[in-house]
Amino acid sequence: MALNYLDSAESSVLLKTRRYRVCGIVQGVGFRPFVHRLALKYGTGGWVLNDSEGVLLELQAPEQAISGFIDELVSRPPPLARIIDMREVARDTPAPRYEDFEIRKSVDLAYMDTIIPPDANVCEDCLHEMHDPADRRYRYAFINCTHCGPRYSIIHGMPYDRAQSTMRAFTMCPACKGEYDDIDDRRYHAQPNACPDCGPHLQLTDRNGLPVETSDVVSHAIARLREGAIVAIKSLGGFHLVVDARNETAVRELRRRKRRDAKPFAVMVADCQAAARWAFVNVHERALLESPQRPIVLLRKRPETLPDAIAPCNPNLGVTLPSTPLQHMLLEDPAPAGAGHDER
Ligand SMILES: [Zn+2]
Ligand SMILES: [Zn+2]
Known part of the structure; x- marks a missing residue:
């Protein structure tokens, strides 16, 4: 097979660098964490980010690892994701040598062409925690994770990030931030992540809008x-x-x-x-x-x-x-x- 182009970083270790654009319902559905985990699994360097068109990712690895990665990405995406189109796109500059894989800051393009994800039915894992008296989110009405919770209702704009949602008013506590930053946690990059210490609370008011005093x-x-x-x-x-x-x-x-x-x-x-x-x-x-x-x-x-x-x-x-x-x-x-x- 003829190689079209290899830069110096690639040729030395037979690494290929490929950039892909993924369109559809790919934001707010755990896509970036999913891609990051795949990158660890296949040993690829590079990055992934959200932009106004969907998800953009760059992979650097031997050819076989990249095709394994892409096969799995297309055949087993996160449960809430819907990939409508995925294609390889050209890079505008020669590829650097990546030491690792990272989730990069979202890029806000001038136009918007990605699908806002719908609110998602609370998942079994979250319900389980909500029913567990020992869990820190016991009976917490705003429990959510990477695979469930509000999206459409809280999104002000795309690309989808906490700062572009109504959750920007709530700063994550250290425990929630720890989950958000932990690739092995099921709340890794869950934008609306919250708990009773740092998130929204229920309030009950009477017919005149005055708060009702109640502990529950x-x-x-x-x-x-x-x-x-x-x-x-x-x-x-x-x-x-x-x-x-x-x-x-x-x-x-x-x-x-x-x-x-x-x-x-x-x-x-x-x-x-x-x-x-x-x-x-x-x-x-x-x-x-x-x-x-x-x-x-x-x-x-x-x-x-x-x-x-x-x-x-x-x-x-x-x-x-x-x-x-x-x-x-x-x-x-x-x-x-x-x-x-x-x-x-
Ligand atoms: Zn959940
Ligand atoms: Zn918290």
């Missing part, structure tokens, strides 16, 4: 829902207006205040078993309910189901499972269902 916002909200109150939850993507779906009076009051006579409300339940109490769930519907996109799935109502006021004169019930840590906590209460509607 979630339990207090659940108690109020059980009493028939309407709770507005400022959540990802907008406000959710929530009532206890089993409480027909509360559902009707929500309809009255929203001046919605009949438009169906969706019901959020903890899991598919809970969904099956109120509606029939087949295997396809179950897969949809549990999919990471967490759609509202139209299920056929059971004869004995929730109050008709949720979806009047409608044979179907729109059901969805929790996707944020806060929704998971609100549904952990034995009270099974909250009807709500989305103010997106």
